[in-house]
Amino acid sequence: MSEKRRNNEIARRERAQAxxxxxxxxxxxxxxxxxxxxxxxxxxDGELVSTLRTIAKQRGVTVSDLLRxxxxxxxxxxxAAARPRVSYTISGADEAIPTAADHHAYATN
Numbered sequence: 001m002s003e004k005r006r007n008n009e010i011a012r013r014e015r016a017q018a019x020x021x022x023x024x025x026x027x028x029x030x031x032x033x034x035x036x037x038x039x040x041x042x043x044x045d046g047e048l049v050s051t052l053r054t055i056a057k058q059r060g061v062t063v064s065d066l067l068r069x070x071x072x073x074x075x076x077x078x079x080a081a082a083r084p085r086v087s088y089t090i091s092g093a094d095e096a097i098p099t100a101a102d103h104h105a106y107a108t109n
Contacts, residue, residue, distance in 0.1 A: 042067075 044052075049063070056063045 052063045052066055056066050059066075
């Protein structure tokens with residue numbers, strides 16, 4: 001961490017501590033609580049982190065939210081590709097194969 005960034009972080013923490021415990025009426029709204037089962041730490045390239053922060057700011061979310069979204073997409077894509085796909089063609093039948101509608105019409109007569 002650069003010296004400038006470290007000093008900036010220290011200053012932000014000091015400002016936050018100076019007002020710890022204060023409640024400003026109407027200053028926000030309660031968020032939807034969520035419990036994450038496990039925390040995972042990752043090391044990312046600085047340029048990637050910078051880009052993620054920019055995107056998160058544009059979307060109004062946190063970098064963690066973006067990383068969760070990306071992880072969910074990887075899982076969905078992986079399992080979607082792994083799902084078996086079946087198709088078949090029936091040929092050679094002399095008569096048409098009855099449908100549910102045909103069955104219903106036969107049962108009412």
